[in-house]
Amino acid sequence: MASAFDLLLFFLVCSIFCSTWPTASGGVPDHAVVEKFERWMAKYGRAYKNMSEKSYRLGVFAKNLKYVDAFRKSGRRNYTIGLNQFADLTNEEFVATHTGLRRPNAASKPPASPCLYQNLTHGVPSSVDWRRRGAVSPVKDQGSCGSCWAFSSVAAIEGITKIKKRKLMDLSEQELVDCVSSNFGCGGGWMNNAFAFVVLTGGITTEAKYPYVGYQRGCDFEKLSHHAASIAGYQDVPANDEGALMAAVSHQPVSVAIDAGGLDFQLYTGGIFSGPCGTDLNHAVTVVGYGKDGRRIKYWIAKNSWSSNWGDHGYILMKKDVAAKEGLCGIAMAASYPTV
Ligand SMILES: *[C@@H]1O[C@H](CO)[C@@H](O)[C@H](O)[C@H]1NC(C)=O
Ligand SMILES: *[C@@H]1O[C@H](CO)[C@@H](O)[C@H](O)[C@H]1NC(C)=O
Numbered sequence: 467m468a469s470a471f472d473l474l475l476f477f478l479v480c481s482i483f484c485s486t487w488p489t490a491s492g493g494v495p496d497h498a499v500v501e502k503f504e505r506w507m508a509k510y511g512r513a514y515k516n517m518s519e520k521s522y523r524l525g526v527f528a529k530n531l532k533y534v535d536a537f538r539k540s541g542r543r544n545y546t547i548g549l550n551q552f553a554d555l556t557n558e559e560f561v562a563t564h565t566g567l568r569r570p571n572a573a574s575k576p577p578a579s580p581c582l583y584q585n586l587t588h589g590v591p592s593s594v595d596w597r598r599r600g601a602v603s604p605v606k607d608q609g610s611c612g613s614c615w616a617f618s619s620v621a622a623i624e625g626i627t628k629i630k631k632r633k634l635m636d637l638s639e640q641e642l643v644d645c646v647s648s649n650f651g652c653g654g655g656w657m658n659n660a661f662a663f664v665v666l667t668g669g670i671t672t673e674a675k676y677p678y679v680g681y682q683r684g685c686d687f688e689k690l691s692h693h694a695a696s697i698a699g700y701q702d703v704p705a706n707d708e709g710a711l712m713a714a715v716s717h718q719p720v721s722v723a724i725d726a727g728g729l730d731f732q733l734y735t736g737g738i739f740s741g742p743c744g745t746d747l748n749h750a751v752t753v754v755g756y757g758k759d760g761r762r763i764k765y766w767i768a769k770n771s772w773s774s775n776w777g778d779h780g781y782i783l784m785k786k787d788v789a790a791k792e793g794l795c796g797i798a799m800a801a802s803y804p805t806v
C-alpha cells in the first residue's frame with residue numbers, strides 16, 4: 467500500500483518538476499550540472515528535507531546556472547554575477563523572502579522634516595566611504611524575513627551615532643521587527659516608521675541585548691528599555707535628485723529604497739551594477755558612500771543585509787548619476803536619514 471502511494475507520489479512530483487529539469491536529452495538532468503549542484507550544496511552547507519525538494523532545487527539551480535553562463539558569454543558588462551548562496555531560489559521566491567519594503571500610501575505616510583542638506587550641494591566631496599571612517603558595522607543577514615527596512619534604518623542610526631557620538635555600536639534590528647507596530651515585522655516595513663518609533667521610545671538597544679532571530683515575536687519591553695543610542699528625528703532627501711542624495715551621503719549613511727527584483731541583483735557578485743532593474747521599490751539598503759572607479763564610472767556604495775557572502779563582501783556598487791532622475795533601481799526616489 468505504502469509503496470504504491472510512493473510510486474504515485476514520485477510520478478506526481480516528477481510530472482511537476484521533471485519538465486523544469488534542464489536536460490540534454492529529456493528526463494534526466496545533465497551529469498555535469500548535478501555535479502556542480504552537489505559541489506555548490508557542499509560549499510554553502512545546504513541540505514534538503516527530501517528528494518522531491520532536492521530535485522526541485524536542482525532544477526532551479528540548473529536554470530540559474532544556464533543564466534549565469536549566458537551572461538558570461540554575452541561579454542562586457544561592468545559587473546559580474548555568479549552562483550552565490552541564492553542560486554537555488556527562483557527570482558520570485560527570492561524577492562518574496564529576502565526583501566520586505568512596504569511603502570505606506572500617501573495618507574498614512576509619517577511626515578518628515580525638510581532636508582537638512584537640501585541647500586548644501588556645493589562643495590560636496592567627489593568620494594566618500596563611511597566604512598573607512600569606522601561608521602559602518604559588519605554586514606548582517608536578514609535571512610528569510612522581509613526585514614530589510616529594519617537593517618536599513620539600523621545601519622543609518624549606527625552611522626549617525628558614530629559620526630556624532632564617536633561610538634560605533636551594533637544596534638538591534640530585532641527590536642524594530644518585534645516592536646514597530648506601524649510596520650509588519652517580517653512581512654515588510656518602511657524606514658521612516660522605524661525612525662519614528664525610535665524617536666518616540668527615546669532610543670534603540672544593542673544587537674547583543676536584543677539579538678536577531680529572523681522572525682517576529684512579541685515586543686520585549688524589558689530589553690527595549692535599555693537605550694544604547696537615540697535620534698531626535700528623521701528627514702527625507704528631496705526625491706529624484708541624485709545630487710541631493712550625494713549631499714546627504716557626504717554627511718552620513720542614508721537609508722534608500724530600491725528595486726532589487728532582478729535575477730542579476732540576486733546573483734550579483736561584484737563590479738558596478740547598472741541594471742537591468744525597474745523602479746518598483748521592494749527592498750531597502752543603506753548608502754554608505756560613493757565614488758568612481760579607474761574608468762571614471764561613478765557608483766553608490768550600498769550596504770545590503772544578505773550576509774557578507776553576497777555581492778562584494780555584502781555590498782553592491784550601483785551606478786550613480788544615470789539618465790533617469792529616479793536613479794538606478796529607483797535609488798533616489800525615497801531616501802531618508804535620522805537626525806540626532
Ligand atoms: C518535501 O519537503 C518539502 C519542503 O519542506 C515539503 O513541502 C514536501 O511536502 C515534502 N515532500 C514529501 C514527499 O515529503
Ligand atoms: C561599462 O563601462 C564602460 C567604460 O566606462 C562604458 O563605456 C560602458 O558603457 C559600460 N557598460 C555598461 C553596460 O554600463
Ligand SMILES: *[C@@H]1O[C@H](CO)[C@@H](O)[C@H](O)[C@H]1NC(C)=O
Nearest residue numbers: 579580581582583584585586
Ligand atoms: C533651501 O532653499 C530653498 C530656496 O531658496 C528654500 O525655500 C528652502 O527653505 C531652503 N531649505 C533649507 C533647509 O534651508
